[in-house]
Amino acid sequence: MSLENDAQPVIMSTDNTTMEKLLESIDRNRLPRHVAIIMDGNGRWATSRGLERSQGHIEGVNTVRRITEIASEVGVECLTLYAFSTENWNRPKAEVDALMHLIGIAIQRETPDLIKNNVRLTMIGDFGRMPEDARKRLQGCFDDTAHCTGLVLNLALSYSGRWDISRAARDIAREVADGALNPDEIDESLFASRLSTAKLPVQDPDLLIRTGGEVRVSNFLLWEITYTEIEVTDKFWPDFTKEDFLKAIISYQKRERRFGKTSQQITNQ
Numbered sequence: 001m002s003l004e005n006d007a008q009p010v011i012m013s014t015d016n017t018t019m020e021k022l023l024e025s026i027d028r029n030r031l032p033r034h035v036a037i038i039m040d041g042n043g044r045w046a047t048s049r050g051l052e053r054s055q056g057h058i059e060g061v062n063t064v065r066r067i068t069e070i071a072s073e074v075g076v077e078c079l080t081l082y083a084f085s086t087e088n089w090n091r092p093k094a095e096v097d098a099l100m101h102l103i104g105i106a107i108q109r110e111t112p113d114l115i116k117n118n119v120r121l122t123m124i125g126d127f128g129r130m131p132e133d134a135r136k137r138l139q140g141c142f143d144d145t146a147h148c149t150g151l152v153l154n155l156a157l158s159y160s161g162r163w164d165i166s167r168a169a170r171d172i173a174r175e176v177a178d179g180a181l182n183p184d185e186i187d188e189s190l191f192a193s194r195l196s197t198a199k200l201p202v203q204d205p206d207l208l209i210r211t212g213g214e215v216r217v218s219n220f221l222l223w224e225i226t227y228t229e230i231e232v233t234d235k236f237w238p239d240f241t242k243e244d245f246l247k248a249i250i251s252y253q254k255r256e257r258r259f260g261k262t263s264q265q266i267t268n269q
């Protein structure tokens with residue numbers, strides 16, 4: 001099986017009229033600025049079809065492409081995709097190797113289209129732990145899309161919320177030990193500024209989507225999702241469509257975000 005050649009062209013899963021209707025029902029003034037996605041269910045999608053798990057990851061790349069397209073089209077500012085967690089290093093070596101290879105190849109292949117769509121690629125996570133080949137391909141895409149001013153496509157790779165929080169705590173402790181920082185200055189805003197998400201246009205996701213039906217956060221953006229609205233769908237990631245993404249945004253727009261305040265306070269704002 002060749003990872004390079006196996007990705008299929010993206011098939012629109014819905015007719016244009018439905019898409020147009022969904023696009024029309026979105027309030028452009030209340031878009032989630034930052035959408036984060038836990039892309040789960042690739043393995044189950046594949047095994048339910050009698051295929052190798054890696055085939056699910058290959059198909060998952062097609063979903064990455066179409067969701068990046070629709071997020072960019074609708075005007076989302078930042079899309080963070082949980083592509084490989086710190087804990088995923090514990091998967092069988094063959095699956096880890098195949099995923100790393102796939103991610104590198106896919107990113108390199110998609111770079112011209114990212115540039116065409118004005119999408120800037122960035123990542124959060126332990127870049128140094130990634131294999132050299134994937135690092136080179138990713139770095140090429142970071143450099144080639146650095147000038148793009150549209151959607152920020154942020155891949156969480158070798159990332160976990162606890163990894164990032166403990167790394168930030170270590171950096172802050174060093175600054176204190178070096179005399180560059182007074183412990184009294186450490187508050188929520190300073191701590192947030194040391195997390196790897198601080199470089200994003202919007203740090204905290206407004207909307208978190210999880211595919212694959214599990215209702216948990218799996219060590220993703222633990223600090224940042226404090227007031228994030230969560231949407232869980234049973235659909236496996238390879239089956240997740242542009243229409244599903246738009247429906248998640250519409251559901252998000254029906255919610256009242258109170259951030260700990262009362263409903264009355266929000267209405268009177």
Ligand code: FPP
Binds near residue numbers: 039042057085103106
């Ligand atoms: C979770 O499904 C998915 C992953 C661990 C990998 C997701 C990666 C991709 C879709 C490729 C990303 C590529 C780019 C270019 C960003 P799972 O394997 O845990 O599925 P399961 O829960 O059914 O076992």
